[in-house]
Amino acid sequence: MKLIVFVGTGKYEPITYRWGKYEKYTKFFSDALVEWLQPRTTCVMLTDTARQHQNWQELKPLLQERTEICEIRIPDGKSEQELWDIFQRIADVVELKDELAFDITHAFRSLPMLALLVIAYLKQIKEVQIRHLLYGAYEARENGVAPVFDLTPFAELLDWLTAAKMFITTGNASELAQLLENIQDEAWRERLPQRPRHLKRLADALTKVSAHLLLSRVPLLAESVRKLQSRLEPQDGARAEISEWAPPLIPLLERITETYSPFADDDLRTQAKLIEWYYQHGHIVQAMTLAREWIISYQLAQQGKDWRDRKARDQMEGYLNVHVKQYPLWSEVSKLRNDLAHCGFGRAEGQVLGIKSIQQQSEQVVNEILKLSEDIDQTVS
Secondary structure (H helix, E strand, O other), rough: EEEEEEEOOOOOOOEEEEEEOEEEOHHHHHHHHHHOOOOEEEEEEEEEHHOHHHHHHHHHHHHHOOOOEEEEOOOOOOOHHHHHHHHOOOOOOOOOOOEEEEEEEOOOOOHHHHHHHHHHHHHHHHEEEEEEEHHHHHHHHHHOOEEEOOHHHHHHHHHHHHHHHHHHHOOOHHHHHHHHHHHHHHHHOOOOOOOOOOHHHHHHHHHHHHHHHHHHHHHHHOOOOOOHHHOOOOOOOHHHHHHHHHHHHHHHHHHHHHHHHHHHHOOHHHEEEEEEEEEEEEEEEHHHHHHHHHHHHHHHHHHHOOEEEEEHHHHHHHHHHHHHHHHHHHHHHHHHHHHHOOOOOOOOOOOOOHHHHHHHHHHHHHHHHHHHHHHHOOOOO
């Protein structure tokens, strides 16, 4: 583990810091953390003034025999450029996939906020694991004991924000599901009281719906959506566990329901909505692939036939290909879908559709399918 600390020039008084089962009487909270966490390396952020100050002169000998010390020179942070310099110097001492702990007790002015931004950056760019984000709250002392505030959940909130953004933008809930799995696994690993038992079941339901949606497993999508809906019912144990163990997910529950519930039925009108959803979220390949299948289903439904029957579908596809001039929508969708399926290969130079043409033609196809879906007799769909 690598510990990152800030040392300033303030007047530090000795006190007993208490963090769970840990206690230590010391003038410097970083001294306590090195004893408790036993980091391999401790990176100490120091301005030129702090490097010469008595605080560092006293603290350094306390740390030297217990951890490798890496002194990092930083500016005072009196301008935007200096803050960027501090940001970069923190990032530079971190290696790919490092395990990190941050002590922001003596981080001056805006540095605690900067530390959070660095954490967000490092999580994405260097895939680090944030084990602890701690603050020795000297000002909250009572009877000679200062509590330690564990701010790690605020760092974890950044993961939830990233996962939420992915879900809202693409419908991909895999990151949300992974966070739920991690919470339950960690609680059982730590043998915490009243451990969650339903979060992984909810994660599994989210994963299946998301995968069926993004991989266009349309016949399986409706069933998996209904399974997820049951997991989100108030009487299901997962709902109560979310409130206790995963509160950042609470505001997203309604969004999850709004996104997936429209696809709980397996009929042609629902599939038309799904085609529209694919298009609106930038999944044009899936939209046009399903559009082609939808036209086959629609023609069979119009004739009162079972559009789920494989033999009937093959026969209708052959019929549409032979009579393509009579079905302009089929012609347009087939050409567009084939162009997308070949990934820009397989045609003479200059005949491959451009991005703008693909978007415009796809929009026209979606609008036409939505119009047709309004007149479908649901008794045969």
